[in-house]
Amino acid sequence: MNPVTVEIVDVNEIVVLRFLDMCTPTGLGAATAEKIFMKMDQVLQENKIPWNNCIVNMGVRNSIKSRILTINPSVYVHGCPAHMVHSHAHAAGSAYTKLSNIDVEDLAVDLVQRQHEAT
Missing domain, CATH: 1.10.1220 (Arc Repressor Mutant)
Known part of the structure; x- marks a missing residue:
């Protein structure tokens, strides 16, 4: 399970946390960091959400984190x-x-x- 949540700021500057997608890849290699990252990236692109201002909690080696930091080195990564x-x-x-x-x-x-x- 790779739930993606987003914080939405409305016109009154009220921040609301919302579930966006489970980001569950399918097929061969579905549990690999590469496939999970590709699914997360697809969901963000479909919703026109850039990787800017993202906060991620993941590992460091051959991970989703390492792939995200390749796209945007300023993403904040914290532990689970x-x-x-x-x-x-x-x-x-x-x-x-x-x-x-x-x-x-x-x-x-x-x-x-x-x-x-x-x-």
């Missing part, structure tokens, strides 16, 4: 927020487990199980 949150939560959980000898994942499973039993 979901992956950042997961990485921080994992590190915090590991540190807590090390300090307390309580496995955070086991604790979460126990809490869910108890909640399920209580309902």
